[in-house]
Amino acid sequence: MKANLTPSWELSTENAASSYGQPVLVNRSTGEAFGPGDILKPYPSYGSMVAAAAVMRMAKTKRLDEDGQNLVAKFTKLAKAAKR
Numbered sequence: 001m002k003a004n005l006t007p008s009w010e011l012s013t014e015n016a017a018s019s020y021g022q023p024v025l026v027n028r029s030t031g032e033a034f035g036p037g038d039i040l041k042p043y044p045s046y047g048s049m050v051a052a053a054a055v056m057r058m059a060k061t062k063r064l065d066e067d068g069q070n071l072v073a074k075f076t077k078l079a080k081a082a083k084r
């Protein structure tokens with residue numbers, strides 16, 4: 001399953017970095033995948049941030065279907081669970 005967040009970024013459970021149905025954030029131009037706690041700079045205007053925060057920011061401006069919303073929720077919940 002994939003959810004396009006922006007022209008450059010998608011959440012995917014179909015990437016090799018995904019396991020057991022857990023989504024990863026994928027840079028569509030490079031194929032590089034990030035987990036929810038990974039630090040990245042998705043766009044120059046965003047600055048550096050954890051991937052879960054980047055996904056939440058991208059998802060705010062995108063109309064996602066139910067599957068896409070579920071992927072976003074699952075990805076951001078992974079980040080919250082890792083903090084505990």
